Amino acid sequence: MVTGGGRGIGQAICVELARHGADIVIADLNPDEMQETVELVEAENGRARALETDVTDLDSVESTVETALEEFGSVEWLVNNAGIAGPTASCESIDSDEWDATLDVNLRGAFYTCRTLLPSMKGQSYGRIVNIASVTGKRPLTQRTPYAASKMGLIGFTRTLAAEVGGHDINVNSICPGSVDGPRIQRVFEEKAEATGRSYEEVRSDAEDQSPRQELVNREDVANAVAFLCSSDADRMTGQDLNVSAGKVMY
Ligand SMILES: NC(=O)c1ccc[n+]([C@@H]2O[C@H](COP(=O)([O-])OP(=O)(O)OC[C@H]3O[C@@H](n4cnc5c(N)ncnc54)[C@H](O)[C@@H]3O)[C@@H](O)[C@H]2O)c1
Numbered sequence: 254m255v256t257g258g259g260r261g262i263g264q265a266i267c268v269e270l271a272r273h274g275a276d277i278v279i280a281d282l283n284p285d286e287m288q289e290t291v292e293l294v295e296a297e298n299g300r301a302r303a304l305e306t307d308v309t310d311l312d313s314v315e316s317t318v319e320t321a322l323e324e325f326g327s328v329e330w331l332v333n334n335a336g337i338a339g340p341t342a343s344c345e346s347i348d349s350d351e352w353d354a355t356l357d358v359n360l361r362g363a364f365y366t367c368r369t370l371l372p373s374m375k376g377q378s379y380g381r382i383v384n385i386a387s388v389t390g391k392r393p394l395t396q397r398t399p400y401a402a403s404k405m406g407l408i409g410f411t412r413t414l415a416a417e418v419g420g421h422d423i424n425v426n427s428i429c430p431g432s433v434d435g436p437r438i439q440r441v442f443e444e445k446a447e448a449t450g451r452s453y454e455e456v457r458s459d460a461e462d463q464s465p466r467q468e469l470v471n472r473e474d475v476a477n478a479v480a481f482l483c484s485s486d487a488d489r490m491t492g493q494d495l496n497v498s499a500g501k502v503m504y
Pocket of ligand 1: 256257258259260261262263280281282283286306307308309333334335336337338358385386387388429430431432433434437438
């Protein structure tokens with residue numbers, strides 16, 4: 254099950270996990286976008302089911318999990334990928350609704366899916382949970398306090414949940430992508446340029462310069478790391494936060 258699998262990184266994760274033989278449940282808000290992911294998975298000879306889900310709504314998450322378990326029998330791998338960038342603004346100009354909205358999707362959403370799926374994972378004595386955090390959970394990103402707080406929160410959630418459920422052969426890890434090239438990061442750069450009075454090119458080049466390789470990350474790099482953490486090659490990895498950042502963060 255991949256939350257936010259309708260586009261972007263989540264879509265690449267769905268396709269990659271399908272290549273590894275998984276049936277995919279896509280849990281996202283937008284049916285049209287999810288349909289595109291279904292078609293991409295089917296093009297890999299995989300099976301995908303799109304279930305309209307709002308991860309901030311417990312009823313919605315419970316209904317998706319119920320349908321997934323009915324139709325597929327079990328859920329082995331859960332990828333908490335749904336996330337929003339939140340506002341780009343100084344802390345004192347962020348209103349509490351914007352704060353809540355960011356924390357709701359990025360942090361509460363992962364809590365709801367885990368809370369709902371853990372009983373069946375414990376029942377089958379197996380589970381692999383991967384939370385898509387961010388390097389912004391580890392290092393500051395000015396003008397993005399709610400996002401940074403949500404992602405650092407997700408890393409803390411990962412570690413404590415990993416410690417709680419390890420005895421059931423349930424591994425819980427985070428991936429911390431650096432800036433992933435694509436429409437979302439381009440929007441974020443545009444907003445940052447506007448908020449700081451600089452050009453888009455300057456903001457983008459700053460982001461690239463933070464990598465020793467002077468580059469951003471591709472969504473496929475993140476998808477490959479998810480597939481690794483779900484595979485038996487990573488059976489003895491849990492509670493970790495794995496950077497996929499072209500070296501932007503090394504801790
Ligand atoms: N793009 C980056 O540079 C970058 C870097 C680090 C971490 N991340 C993280 O990776 C994840 C995916 O990012 P992306 O760049 O693909 O973003 P995106 O905006 O392209 O995709 C996010 C997906 O989440 C879905 N979503 C949003 N709110 C939802 C909700 N309430 N319920 C269900 N689905 C919801 C959206 O519909 C969308 O399909 C996010 O958690 C993001 O914070 C992204």
